[in-house]
Amino acid sequence: MKLAADRVLGIALIGLAAFAAIFALKLQIPFSYEPVGPKAFPLGLSILLAALSLVLVLRPGPSGSWPNKALSLKLLAVLGVLLIYALLFTRLGFLITTCFTVLALSRLFDAPWLKALLAAVLMTAGSFLLFTQGLDIVLPWGYWMPVLG
Amino acid sequence: MFDFLIQGFGVALTPLNLGLAFLGALLGTLFGALPGIGPINGIAILMPLAYTLGLPAESALILLAGVYTGAEYGGRMSSILLNVPGDAGAVMTTLDGHPLAKKGLAGPALGLSAVSSFVGATIAIIGLTLFAPLLAEVAVMFGPAEFFALMVFAFASMSVMMGKDPIKTAIGAVLGVMVAMVGVDSGTGVLRYTFGMAELYDGIDFVVMIIGLFAISEILLMLEHANRSDADEGMPPLGRVMVSVKELLFCKWAMLRSALIGFIVGVLPGTGASVAGAVAYTTEKRLSDKDNTFGTGDMRGLAAPEAANNAAAAGSFVPMLTLGIPGSGTTAVLLGALMLYNITPGPMMFTERPEVAGGLIASLYIGNIVLLALNLPLAGVFARVLTIPRWVLVPGIAILAFVGVYQLHSDLTAIYLMLIIGIVGYLLRKLGFSLAPVILGYVLGGLMEDNLRRALSISGGDLGILWQSGISLGLWIAAALLLTLPWLLPRLLSGKATDKA
Numbered sequence: 001m002k003l004a005a006d007r008v009l010g011i012a013l014i015g016l017a018a019f020a021a022i023f024a025l026k027l028q029i030p031f032s033y034e035p036v037g038p039k040a041f042p043l044g045l046s047i048l049l050a051a052l053s054l055v056l057v058l059r060p061g062p063s064g065s066w067p068n069k070a071l072s073l074k075l076l077a078v079l080g081v082l083l084i085y086a087l088l089f090t091r092l093g094f095l096i097t098t099c100f101t102v103l104a105l106s107r108l109f110d111a112p113w114l115k116a117l118l119a120a121v122l123m124t125a126g127s128f129l130l131f132t133q134g135l136d137i138v139l140p141w142g143y144w145m146p147v148l149g
Numbered sequence: 150m151f152d153f154l155i156q157g158f159g160v161a162l163t164p165l166n167l168g169l170a171f172l173g174a175l176l177g178t179l180f181g182a183l184p185g186i187g188p189i190n191g192i193a194i195l196m197p198l199a200y201t202l203g204l205p206a207e208s209a210l211i212l213l214a215g216v217y218t219g220a221e222y223g224g225r226m227s228s229i230l231l232n233v234p235g236d237a238g239a240v241m242t243t244l245d246g247h248p249l250a251k252k253g254l255a256g257p258a259l260g261l262s263a264v265s266s267f268v269g270a271t272i273a274i275i276g277l278t279l280f281a282p283l284l285a286e287v288a289v290m291f292g293p294a295e296f297f298a299l300m301v302f303a304f305a306s307m308s309v310m311m312g313k314d315p316i317k318t319a320i321g322a323v324l325g326v327m328v329a330m331v332g333v334d335s336g337t338g339v340l341r342y343t344f345g346m347a348e349l350y351d352g353i354d355f356v357v358m359i360i361g362l363f364a365i366s367e368i369l370l371m372l373e374h375a376n377r378s379d380a381d382e383g384m385p386p387l388g389r390v391m392v393s394v395k396e397l398l399f400c401k402w403a404m405l406r407s408a409l410i411g412f413i414v415g416v417l418p419g420t421g422a423s424v425a426g427a428v429a430y431t432t433e434k435r436l437s438d439k440d441n442t443f444g445t446g447d448m449r450g451l452a453a454p455e456a457a458n459n460a461a462a463a464g465s466f467v468p469m470l471t472l473g474i475p476g477s478g479t480t481a482v483l484l485g486a487l488m489l490y491n492i493t494p495g496p497m498m499f500t501e502r503p504e505v506a507g508g509l510i511a512s513l514y515i516g517n518i519v520l521l522a523l524n525l526p527l528a529g530v531f532a533r534v535l536t537i538p539r540w541v542l543v544p545g546i547a548i549l550a551f552v553g554v555y556q557l558h559s560d561l562t563a564i565y566l567m568l569i570i571g572i573v574g575y576l577l578r579k580l581g582f583s584l585a586p587v588i589l590g591y592v593l594g595g596l597m598e599d600n601l602r603r604a605l606s607i608s609g610g611d612l613g614i615l616w617q618s619g620i621s622l623g624l625w626i627a628a629a630l631l632l633t634l635p636w637l638l639p640r641l642l643s644g645k646a647t648d649k650a
């Protein structure tokens with residue numbers, strides 16, 4: 001069999017369907033007033049998903065174009081930046097993390113250093129004012145704030 | 150019979166709601182014009198903010214519906230000027246819109262598309278006003294079995310009409326329904342697919358789901374587009390700004406026909422603006438393309454899809470408001486927004502919450518006029534939005550996504566979940582999936598299971614109840630026909646052809 005993106009996807013989805021089905025079968029139901037219960041619907045979905053995925057495995061479409069190595073690295077870098085943003089969001093607070101995230105994302109999208117720095121400062125300040133003053137959203141200040149003052 | 154509309158105008162004409170309709174139209178046009186941010190993304194990003202503002206349900210809906218219709222207007226900008234459709238609904242607009250711009254008629258093309266959009270939307274909103282209350286009266290007779298059959302029909306029509314690959318559309322919908330299974334089962338209190346995480350007991354939050362699926366995956370896709378060399382051929386000059394009356398009259402039949410087609414396609418559950426645009430364009434080409442000018446900058450070829458996609462946008466409110474079944478991906482998102490307010494749209498909404506149903510319809514009338522007034526003179530200003538570089542756009546989306554999700558529960562788990570869903574969304578899009586079925590499945594999944602279980606509780610487990618009534622039987626047959634016809638018809642036809650030969 002030829003390796004095609006749809007085949008890999010189809011096999012992964014059949015795995016997902018099996019997992020969902022086993023999970024549904026293992027559900028312990030303490031009491032039930034109705035004939036169907038919480039198992040049947042997820043089970044039916046798993047069977048449907050497995051059947052549809054089987055069609056994909058047997059008759060895969062064209063694989064499309066996938067990013068080359070350089071672009072994949074960039075994609076991972078963007079994801080990494082977003083993950084670090086999430087990890088530090090409450091620890092260091094909105095202002096610092098947002099500033100660095102905007103800087104990093106701008107650079108990844110080919111902005112020159114000066115423009116990226118300008119975007120980082122302006123967008124952080126602008127969004128901070130919009131959220132706190134305009135929309136009354138409480139943003140995290142970070143845990144270091146009380147220590148400093 | 151039209152009490153709801155009178156009451157609706159009372160609601161929509163309050164200063165707050167009038168302002169929100171205006172704001173929604175403006176933001177929607179901007180979002181629609183921004184490359185890569187279509188109506189769903191615009192609403193996904195704005196919804197959590199509208200929710201924090203503490204707006205009443207009807208006001209929030211007026212704002213978001215304004216964004217929706219506005220984005221359908223804005224989507225044409227990049228189609229016409231750059232040959233890059235701003236969203237799926239504007240794909241057909243590129244066919245004649247961009248050649249017109251190349252001929253130096255970008256300004257009139259933008260004006261014509263604004264007027265066509267206005268005509269299309271107006272006809273569809275009138276249709277919505279007349280048709281929705283009637284359908285609501287029929288829908289009152291729907292029991293759980295009928296609703297279950299209706300949802301099966303909606304998924305069937307979506308699989309056939311939407312996207313290139315029916316199998317992938319169906320898989321997307323099933324995946325969406327499966328996501329809806331996560332959380333406490335309302336019937337028995339059993340925890341399903343929560344893996345011991347307390348954050349998942351209430352299910353995967355709607356806002357997390359759509360922001361992850363659309364906004365985060367869009368950031369990743371934009372990175373790919375930024376690294377492709379074939380784009381960016383530069384913007385053609387606008388030329389004269391106004392479209393002439395003569396040009397408008399030349400297109401009047403194309404507009405009217407396409408508006409009707411768009412409305413009908415929009416009303417069908419599960420199909421949206423992209424299908425409407427394609428059907429209207431091909432119909433118009435067949436009917437009036439005598440000199441083979443379609444595709445080379447024929448004004449009618451621009452007017453047809455523009456009238457149709459805006460008509461479909463308004464038409465897709467019909468099933469959403471009367472049956473609680475969204476007609477498109479975007480109305481599925483609006484439906485989810487209403488559910489955040491504990492309002493379940495359905496036949497009772499016109500009698501129980503007429504201020505929401507009527508207010509929304511009235512605001513569509515107002516928003517449509519606002520959009521025409523904004524778009525005719527300001528086309529040049531909106532067009533400049535297209536030149537916003539990605540290195541500003543992407544961090545902006547990221548900030549709005551993070552804060553929008555964070556402020557839900559001041560909780561980081563939701564943000565991690567959003568990132569994971571974003572990666573899945575990106576992979577699905579790369580694999581040729583359309584995301585609208587996923588979101589439709591996610592929104593309808595819970596309802597579908599509830600209705601199935603309620604129906605079978607009534608009958609004591611007898612499956613026969615599912616097709617006992619005339620309505621549900623009809624819906625099952627319609628669904629079966631929809632699923633088999635595209636496969637069966639060519640075979641029957643080619644069978645006849647070989648008989649002859």
